[in-house]
Structures are given as C-alpha cells and as structure tokens.
Amino acid sequence: MTTALQSPPPSHPLLRLRLAPRGDLQRTIDGAWWPHSYDLLAELPRLLAGLPRAWGHITSVTVNGATWSAGPGRMLVANQVVRLRRNLTASAPQTIVLLTPGQGRWDLVVLPPDTTEEAAEPLMATAAGGHV
Template structure:
C-alpha cells in the first residue's frame, strides 16, 4: 500500500458540489460532485475541504474503479490521513463514498470531468434531489 503526500491546497475555485438537504431520510445518493480533472490526488483535497463541517473528519474514501483507475492507499489532507479504496471493475457505480468515524457515510454521484455544463447541471440537481440511483451507466 502506498501513501501519497499532498502539498498545501493552491487557491482554486470552490468544488463543484451539490448536496441533498440534511434530514433523517436515508438516500441512495447524497448529492453530486463534478471534479475538474481525473487527477484524484489533486481533486480529492478540494472536495473534502468543501464538505459541510457537520460531516466531521472524513477518514475513508472509496472511489469507482471505472472513474479513477489508479488510487494510492492513503493521502494526507490537511494534516489528516485519509484511507483510499477503489471498487474493482468497470461495472462499479460512478460514485465516491465518504466515511467519517462516528458520523456517517455519504455517497456522491461523480459527474465525469469532461461533461458539459449543460449535461452536468441536471445530473447534479437530480442527485441532490434524490432522483438518481447509482449505477454503472452514470
């Protein structure tokens, strides 16, 4: 297992993230994330920095093998080690699963970086509204 050391975050736009409203209702998808590139080591720290504080410290992230083919075992984000896992195969849903010890689990739809804004916006809105189910075709 390898560890990736992350440099301090450069100044960058806010992550393209749309989250479902907070509530007691269990959801298959808790929102959507539209990264700017396929470079997980560059994108993940920005995603984690943009999450609500109420979610707590994310300690584990599982990503789709179809979207992120190369994933190190760990990454250092804001002086915290985050364990990274990758789902095997092309049939895995295009999601990222975030875990915070004692706080919960959140599943976000990953909109591919090369998606146009016209196509990404409806997907992100639908995911935040609970109208998207995870699946390999996303």
C-alpha cells in the same frame, strides 16, 4: 504591437458540488460532485475541504479504480490521513463513498470532468434532490 492581457487561470478551480438537503430521510445518494479531472490526488483535497463540517473528518474514501488515476493507499489532507480504496466492481462506477467513523457514510454521484455545463446542471440537481 499591442498585447491583450489575459487573466491568469484560478489557482484553485471552484468546487462543483451539490448536496441533498439534510433531513431525517435515508438517501441512497447524498449529492453530486463534478471534478475538473480524474486526478484523485488533486481533486480529493478540494472536495473534502468543501464538505459540511457536520460530516466530520472523512477518514476513508472509496472510488471506482477503473475511472480514477492510480494513487497511493493513503494521502494526507489538511494534516489528516485519509485511506483511499478502489472498487473495481461495476455496481457503482460513477460514485464516490465518503466515511466518517461514528458519524456516517455519504455517497456522491461523480459526473465525468468533460461533462458540459448544460448537461451537468440537471444531473447535479437530480442527485441533490435524491432522485437518482
């Protein structure tokens, strides 16, 4: 009997993030994020680790409370406390807002984890182009 060897799944799935180019123009959307799940405690550290250093230390994150799994009001990410806020309004159900004191606010479109790659690619490209 032979057994086919399978590669183990990656311990850290790739970060699926596309950001709009930096420039002087004000944008309503700064890019797109396609998480692997709605488990904020698992997904947020990966997202924050993949952001540009120029964005500084994100101290506050606001997500749609009806979409993401429940969690604490704060979490430790890379030895820094990040405040988690949940928004229950329908005004921006598919976004995540990242705040850095003194440096700015970044809004990312969040693609549902079960989005197919074929559907995700044009959505992410559009969001990164700032045309959402």
